[in-house]
Amino acid sequence: MTLADHAAPAPRRGRWADAERNRAAIIEAAGQVFAECGGSVDVREIARRSGVGMGTLYRHFPTKDELLTTVxxxxxxxxxxxxxxxxxxxxxxxxxxxxxxxxxxxxxxxxxxxxxxxxxxxxxxxxxxxxxxxxxxxxxxxxxxxxxxxxxxxxxxxxxxxxxxxxxxxxxxxxxxxxxxxxxxxxxxxxxxxxxxxxxxxxxxxx
Amino acid sequence: MTLADHAAPAPRRGRWADAERNRAAIIEAAGQVFAECGGSVDVREIARRSGVGMGTLYRHFPTKDELLTTVxxxxxxxxxxxxxxxxxxxxxxxxxxxxxxxxxxxxxxxxxxxxxxxxxxxxxxxxxxxxxxxxxxxxxxxxxxxxxxxxxxxxxxxxxxxxxxxxxxxxxxxxxxxxxxxxxxxxxxxxxxxxxxxxxxxxxxxx
Amino acid sequence: MTLADHAAPAPRRGRWADAERNRAAIIEAAGQVFAECGGSVDVREIARRSGVGMGTLYRHFPTKDELLTTVxxxxxxxxxxxxxxxxxxxxxxxxxxxxxxxxxxxxxxxxxxxxxxxxxxxxxxxxxxxxxxxxxxxxxxxxxxxxxxxxxxxxxxxxxxxxxxxxxxxxxxxxxxxxxxxxxxxxxxxxxxxxxxxxxxxxxxxx
Amino acid sequence: MTLADHAAPAPRRGRWADAERNRAAIIEAAGQVFAECGGSVDVREIARRSGVGMGTLYRHFPTKDELLTTVxxxxxxxxxxxxxxxxxxxxxxxxxxxxxxxxxxxxxxxxxxxxxxxxxxxxxxxxxxxxxxxxxxxxxxxxxxxxxxxxxxxxxxxxxxxxxxxxxxxxxxxxxxxxxxxxxxxxxxxxxxxxxxxxxxxxxxxx
DNA sequence: TATGAATGAGGTTTCATTCAT
DNA sequence: TATGAATGAAACCTCATTCAT
Known part of the structure; x- marks a missing residue:
């Protein structure tokens, strides 16, 4: 555990952390937005509120429907x-x-x-x-x-x-x-x- | 039970009879389509099923929302x-x-x-x-x-x-x-x- | 002049008079409407203001453009x-x-x-x-x-x-x-x- | 004389350069098209000539009228x-x-x-x-x-x-x-x- | 002949999804 | 990996013109 420190694990852990944080933020925002507006909202509204770009959103959830389901x-x-x-x-x-x-x-x-x-x-x-x-x-x-x-x-x-x-x-x-x-x-x-x-x-x- | 009950009070002169029939047909079709697919269906589907053109549909109901409400x-x-x-x-x-x-x-x-x-x-x-x-x-x-x-x-x-x-x-x-x-x-x-x-x-x- | 009264000339003259009156009304109304709104107004507005139906309008002027030109x-x-x-x-x-x-x-x-x-x-x-x-x-x-x-x-x-x-x-x-x-x-x-x-x-x- | 003069002040990171280029292209094309055909042309023609999709066009100019004004x-x-x-x-x-x-x-x-x-x-x-x-x-x-x-x-x-x-x-x-x-x-x-x-x-x- | 409802191509605009950077 | 601009099919709606009555 003390070895293998110089490669890329720290940024990797950072990336992972980011990814997790983003995923959580998306779910959080999507929860609010879907709740308020129903399932037919513009995906951009979710991206906006979660503070991530469209690409990030679609990286985590390949489809709007999948996002809705997950949330x-x-x-x-x-x-x-x-x-x-x-x-x-x-x-x-x-x-x-x-x-x-x-x-x-x-x-x-x-x-x-x-x-x-x-x-x-x-x-x-x-x-x-x-x-x-x-x-x-x-x-x-x-x-x-x-x-x-x-x-x-x-x-x-x-x-x-x-x-x-x-x-x-x-x-x-x-x-x-x-x-x-x-x-x-x-x-x-x-x-x-x-x-x-x-x-x-x-x-x-x-x- | 039949829909479009108070449709044709008096099929008057000219193409008014058609108009009433169309209005009824639209409401009928819209009823089915909205029932099956929810309020977000394509208006064209309704036009198609009721057998009228888009123009006719929009003559009777100036807005999709108005149609939905009426139906x-x-x-x-x-x-x-x-x-x-x-x-x-x-x-x-x-x-x-x-x-x-x-x-x-x-x-x-x-x-x-x-x-x-x-x-x-x-x-x-x-x-x-x-x-x-x-x-x-x-x-x-x-x-x-x-x-x-x-x-x-x-x-x-x-x-x-x-x-x-x-x-x-x-x-x-x-x-x-x-x-x-x-x-x-x-x-x-x-x-x-x-x-x-x-x-x-x-x-x-x-x- | 006092003869030939029973055939159809009177209604025929009446139709003619109507036609002329309609034509004049259309031109009158179209003049106003085109002046106010430009050449891209809806033809219906003209029909409405001249008090004639679309059919009558198109009987006199087979094309919107022809009406515009004439006016x-x-x-x-x-x-x-x-x-x-x-x-x-x-x-x-x-x-x-x-x-x-x-x-x-x-x-x-x-x-x-x-x-x-x-x-x-x-x-x-x-x-x-x-x-x-x-x-x-x-x-x-x-x-x-x-x-x-x-x-x-x-x-x-x-x-x-x-x-x-x-x-x-x-x-x-x-x-x-x-x-x-x-x-x-x-x-x-x-x-x-x-x-x-x-x-x-x-x-x-x-x- | 070249149009779209104050377009690209600083082609910044990411696809912003494209955005600016597109904006310029749209304005350029719209200029031509409006000039040739007047303000009532199909927006699609503008999109076609500027080589962008409809969405891009409407991202830059939320309304046809806004585009016309800008141009x-x-x-x-x-x-x-x-x-x-x-x-x-x-x-x-x-x-x-x-x-x-x-x-x-x-x-x-x-x-x-x-x-x-x-x-x-x-x-x-x-x-x-x-x-x-x-x-x-x-x-x-x-x-x-x-x-x-x-x-x-x-x-x-x-x-x-x-x-x-x-x-x-x-x-x-x-x-x-x-x-x-x-x-x-x-x-x-x-x-x-x-x-x-x-x-x-x-x-x-x-x- | 006059009517106005019907037509449907075509116009403007939206939005789920992709992709170059 | 994250970004958000780009995409374009499809949605909504308009309007010149036709046609049954």
């Missing part, structure tokens, strides 16, 4: 981690479920691109969706085991609910922030084991 | 009318509420542009939103009078719920059509008067 | 007639020359299209140019005969002068109307027989 | 500089005045857009007009001091004359190049101090 994945993952930690730290299973949703949705407030992506792909990416399923399933299982969750409620239901409420969060972000909590409460009440009537079969289109 | 308004209005009729025709208030949502959401299935517009403008247009509020309020009042609606539930809550569920409808349109009905059922159960605990104050951000 | 010719001819009458009515040859120019230019004030046409074609039309030449020549001849015109001044010179001053008239129409009269005076003074030095040969580019 | 300003400035140098280099004040006009007009030959711009805006731009006034005033003052200029002639008169003669230059550019010199001679003779009669008051419309 969404990153953000979504972070939110997921937050929400999961919140849930793990909560003893009461129902409180854990509530907290999970609240944490997740609170973070998504005013992020247009996320809802867009929900609409088009069912979520940021397959990996993300899987992880989300997995984490939701943990919380759900705790609730099931505690007998507080309405029978028949699936992980898919809860996942879908989170996407659905994201829309509400976004819609009200500007005019009535926080109003979505009422919807969350309503939905959770509908999810409690107090409701015993079976849900419509998934895959059935009829009434 | 959304038309569609939303039609859906609203459908849903309202459904509600009016149903005797049981709770069934009316359920039917209203089902009808509304059923129509919105696989229309990307609507959700986009929800996210950006809070709905197709001010007029539409007002009408929607008004119709929802009628159904809500019936439920309140019958004592079947959870106390404190506002028209805004129900409107927000419809937008929120639209997202779910759209998300699952391709892979799991109809699954959103489970969410609807859950939400409605949370809205029933069986739930008596107060909802979070609107305008309050805390838990 | 310009008509106007220019009227101005020319005015100016000529003014000249004829004036006894003193030099006064006639002065008056001719003043009358001609006064009429051209704020008519953009005319100057444009000067720039592109050297005048409204060949016929008009010829007539203009002819009328100018009459005035010129009177001045020559009276010995008040600088020797060597040609009809072409005077024609060119009128076009040149048109530009000045137009330029100053809004901000300094009438200022062009100073230029006219200067030019006319340079045209008086007091100046005896020969003018540069036409067709020679050198100094 | 006109550049050209007019260059012509003005030429004419001024010509005047400064001439000892005899009257010769200086004569030379100034000749130089200015000679350059404007066959540039349609310039005359168009005269007609619509009273000149290329406010700055240009001011500079033109200033330079003309210098020449005028010399003539006044030498007592060779007709009393009462203002800078505005001379400016207006230059615009007026531009029209003549353009009109005759194709068919009778150089014939405008006769008009210039006539006007200048009318401007000489040999003519002592007062000019019509500016702002007065009467005879």
């Amino acid at each position: 969404l994945e990153q953000q979504f993952n972070a939110w997921l981690t937050d929400a999961h930690q919140q849930a793990v730290a909560t003893e009461d299973p129902w409180q854990a479920l509530t907290g999970f949703f609240e944490q997740l949705l609170d973070n998504q407030a005013d992020n247009r691109a996320v809802v867009e992506s929900y609409a088009t792909t069912g979520g940021p990416s397959e990996y993300c969706v899987q992880r989300c399923y997995s984490l939701i399933d943990q919380v759900r299982t705790r609730c099931v085991d505690a007998g507080v969750l309405r029978p028949g409620v699936t992980t898919e239901d809860l996942f879908l609910l989170s996407g659905s409420l994201s829309q509400a969060v976004l819609t009200t972000a500007d005019s009535h922030p926080g109003r979505w909590r009422r919807l969350l409460r309503i939905s959770l009440d509908g999810l409690s084991s107090r409701n015993t009537e079976p849900l419509p079969e998934p895959g059935t289109a009829g009434s | 959304l308004e038309q569609q939303f209005n039609a859906w609203l009318t459908d849903a309202h009729q459904q509600a009016v025709a149903t005797e049981d208030p709770w069934q009316a509420l359920t039917g209203f949502f089902e009808q509304l959401l059923d129509n919105q299935a696989d229309n990307r542009a609507v959700v986009e517009s929800y996210a950006t403008t809070g709905g197709p247009s001010e007029y539409c939103v007002q009408r929607c509020y008004s119709l929802i309020d009628q159904v809500r009042t019936r439920c309140v009078d019958a004592g079947v609606l959870r106390p404190g539930v506002t028209t805004e809550d129900l409107f927000l719920l419809s937008g929120s569920l639209s997202q779910a409808v759209l998300t699952t349109a391709d892979s799991h059509p109809g699954r959103w009905r489970r969410l609807l059922r859950i939400s409605l159960d949370g809205l029933s008067s069986r739930n008596t605990e107060p909802l979070p104050e609107p305008g309050t951000a805390g838990s | 310009l010719e008509q106007q220019f001819n009227a101005w020319l007639t005015d100016a000529h009458q003014q000249a004829v009515a004036t006894e003193d040859p030099w006064q006639a020359l002065t008056g001719f120019f003043e009358q001609l230019l006064d009429n051209q004030a704020d008519n953009r299209a005319v100057v444009e046409s000067y720039a592109t074609t050297g005048g409204p039309s060949e016929y008009c140019v010829q007539r203009c030449y002819s009328l100018i020549d009459q005035v010129r001849t009177r001045c020559v005969d009276a010995g008040v015109l600088r020797p060597g001044v040609t009809t072409e010179d005077l024609f060119l002068l009128s076009g040149s001053l048109s530009q000045a008239v137009l330029t100053t129409a809004d901000s300094h109307p009438g200022r062009w009269r100073r230029l006219l005076r200067i030019s006319l003074d340079g045209l008086s027989s007091r100046n005896t030095e020969p003018l540069p040969e036409p067709g020679t580019a050198g100094s | 006109l300003e550049q050209q007019f400035n260059a012509w003005l500089t030429d004419a001024h140098q010509q005047a400064v280099a001439t000892e005899d004040p009257w010769q200086a005045l004569t030379g100034f006009f000749e130089q200015l007009l000679d350059n404007q030959a066959d540039n349609r857009a310039v005359v168009e711009s005269y007609a619509t805006t009273g000149g290329p731009s406010e700055y240009c007009v001011q500079r033109c006034y200033s330079l003309i005033d210098q020449v005028r003052t010399r003539c006044v001091d030498a007592g060779v200029l007709r009393p009462g002639v203002t800078t505005e008169d001379l400016f207006l004359l230059s615009g007026s003669l531009s029209q003549a230059v353009l009109t005759t550019a194709d068919s009778h190049p150089g014939r405008w010199r006769r008009l210039l001679r006539i006007s200048l003779d009318g401007l000489s101090s040999r003519n002592t009669e007062p000019l019509p008051e500016p702002g007065t419309a009467g005879s």
